[in-house]
Structure formats: C-alpha cells, structure tokens
Amino acid sequence: MPNTKSVLLVDDSKFARLLVKAFISSNFANWEIDEAEDGAKALEMVDAKTYDYMLVDFNMPGMDGLELGEKLRSRFPGAVIALLTANIQQEIQNKAENLGLDFIAKPPTEDKIRDYIMSREATR
Template sequence: MAYKILTVDDSNFARMLLKKAILEAQSDVEISEADCAEAALKMLAGNSYDIFFIDVNMPGTNGFELAMQIREQLPEAHLAILTANIQDASQKKAQELGAAFIAKPVTTEKIRSFLQQVGETDG
C-alpha cells in the first residue's frame, strides 16, 4: 500500500536520515517534509496524509502540540513521535495522543516495525 507521509523536524539532517530510513523500510510511499509545526499545518490544508513522523523538540509549536492538532483534523492518521528524550513522561504523552513512540536515533528497523504495525491496522 502506498502511504502519503509527512515528516516534521526542524533539522534538515534529521529529515534526510528519516526519509532514507522510510524508503529503505518501504519504497512505495510518497514523502513530504515540513521544517516546523506551522509549515506542517499549512501543508494539511488541501492535502491528506496517512502517516506523520513528528519530532518533539522544535521551535514554536512542539511535536506533542502538533500531534494534538493533527489528531483533531485527521483522527484516523497514524502518528509517530520522534525524540531522543526517552523518559517515561514523553512515552506516556505519546500514548495519550494515540501515537507511536520512536526513540532517536531513528533506524530503518524502527521505521519498518512501525510501518508493519500501520499495515496490520489498515489491513
């Protein structure tokens, strides 16, 4: 299944690594990128995405706040929260949002596992 994916991270390097991991995990996807929450929200207008990979620590609106806004607009979307902060509080917040928690550094294996779960949910 070809998914439309939006990655949101203020680091260009992190977005490049994430895109590489996504494409290694599943090649039949369409990936768009945003460098902040505000840009991501603008991209939602008139577009529909299946999967969101969202960094937590960004200037302005953080990833948790963005995830809440996406969840309100697209309740069926699959969300993955990405952060190096692996404290229980961050994991709990992701869970409360109905989002997967993926600890940085991102790897192809972590992305593949998440995409497999998405496939099982959609299948």
C-alpha cells in the same frame, strides 16, 4: 508494499529528515514523503493534502511535537501519528499515549522505521 501511501516528516533537523526519508524510501518504494521543518509549516501542508502517516519530532522551535500532535490528532482521527523523538522521558511518553500518538525513540534506524511502519500497515 503494493499501495502508495503518503508520509509527512516533521523535524527541524534536516539531517534527521534525510535519514528517515531514506529509510522509508528504501523499504516502501513509491511512497510519497513530504517534509516540514516545523509545526506551522506542517499545519499548512495538511490543509492541502491528507497523509496516512505523520512522524513528528518533539523538540522543535515554536510549537513542540505534542502540541502539533494534539492538533493533528483532532483533525485526522484515523491517521497514524507518531512522536519520533530523542526525549525519552516517561512524562513525554505518557503524554503522547494520552493524545493517541505512537512513540518512537530516536535514533531512527532502518530496522526501527521499517518495523514500525510494517506493524502499523498490518493493523490497517
């Protein structure tokens, strides 16, 4: 990928962030990847920097991923925002869709993350 893009990973699991970061870095060299462990931290970070991609977990302490996604979507209508979650309930998927969020079911795998980003890059 020629262009450098910026990604914000929001997940309370350090392990989950480590894996997703590794998958993105190995396929999209030079992309900037920042991490936040909860919604409040994520909102602070987007005050200081604009992100092309935001991948947000659902089940987090404090604000959940849908609340955060809703705030992020209203502030960044053009950004790619995805709920990356183990919670596969149809209700959660429907709510994500209604908020204009993509839905990626955990577990994250290298193929899944790479294919998702490449498909979104192709449409940008």
